[in-house]
Amino acid sequence: MEYRELLAKAEANLKSKGILKNYCTQEGSSLREGAETNFVSRFNHSYFERFGFKFRMIDSREASTEVTLFNHRFSTPILSGAFSGMVDITEKPLEKIASGIRESGSLMWIGIASSEQVKEVLQTGVPTVRIVKPYQDMEAMIRELKEAEEGGAIAVGTDIDFFYGGKRGDKVFAPKAMGPRTVGELGKLVKSTRRPFIVKGVLSVEDAKKAVDVGAGGIVVSNHGGSVIDYAAHPLEVLPEIKRIIGDKMPIFVDSGFRRGSDVMKALALGADAVLVGWVLLMGLAADGSQGVTEMVNVLTAELRRIMSVTGCRTVAEIGEEILVKRDGPI
Ligand SMILES: Cc1cc2nc3c(=O)[nH]c(=O)nc-3n(C[C@H](O)[C@H](O)[C@H](O)COP(=O)(O)O)c2cc1C
Helix, strand or coil: CCHHHHHHHHHHHHHHCCCHHHCCCCCCCCCCCCECCCHHHHHHHHHHHHEEECCCCCCCCCCCCCEEECCEEECCCEEECEECCCCCCCCCHHHHHHHHHHHCCCCEEECCCCHHHHHHHHHCCCCEEEEECCECCHHHHHHHHHHHHHHCCCEEEEEHHHCCCEEEECEEECCCCECCCCHHHHHHHHHCCCCCEEEEEECCHHHHHHHHHCCCCEEEECCHHHCCCCCCCCHHHHHHHHHHHHCCCCCEEEECCCCCHHHHHHHHHCCCCEEEECHHHHHHHHHHHHHHHHHHHHHHHHHHHHHHHHCCCCCHHHCCHHHEEECCCCC
16 A cells, blocks of 8 residues: 555544544544644644755665664664554554564564563564653663563663653643653663663753763654653754764664654754654554554655665665755745
8 A cells, every 4th residue: 555545544444443533633634632732743744844855866876775773684764663552443553563563674662561562572573672661660660671671672761751751732641650860860770781771752962961971772862752742842953963962872763753754864864873653653553453564664665765766875874964955944
């Protein structure tokens, strides 16, 4: 199926289950409800319009989208979001996404999940990153980190942007009591595992520097898809300055609002190593289970490959800011 067909099928399936509102603000919308006025959800989507691509056709070749992350080779830099929930869409949603991600040669990320769900994901054999919530209870965090490490996760981490819970509309939500973490506490978490430790939810150079200080193995520049605070910065507004701090010390992942291969290309040009996509893969799952997830990753990867080829970038490493034009005025 093509991109729009996948979305239309997902929307029809969600509608027939009476759960469309859980995932789309309205019919035909690729926005999900976020905090308060929902500005972030809208802006996450529209900010990509500020960048255009230059053509570099002469001497160009069909591009390769392969990337290496944590010593594993992947066929695409388009990775799953750190997923949880979605049991209203289908049975065993995380396992189904994991199988779909494995088939597309990508990297799976999991967020809130039971031990059983973590095991089911890892048993699919897909390379997996496990993000645990920043519970007040540090020992509970360390238990979840260890469980993931022992089960074979290739990296682990926490979403620091959830220190004060999430927010949808006017409601703050958190599955358990959360707690802000100091640099010292983050350092203790990093040391509690032998796997690279990912700090997810970095949205400033200050936190990026602290991630370096604690010995993180990667960061995710993210506003959590709009579900933390209203008017959070767009990841691409802060990515270039964060890249200057991080350099090549660790992989930089980015997420929030990515819907097409063109969006991914813009993040790669501004310094990201790979991009996590949440909502779009959720729609792939809703459209056609594992198969829908695989198809969606493949569709976005094909879009990315075509843009890379047209802009004269033969590999992901060759993608740089010089392929972009920035539109600062009204669009
Ligand atoms: C259904 C769903 C569940 C999510 N659960 C988690 C989670 O448990 N932990 C986490 O760090 N992020 C979680 N996220 C956020 C994603 O990891 C990611 O930051 C966000 O989806 C990116 O924005 P996008 O949906 O616009 O692509 C979840 C996202 C979705 C759609």
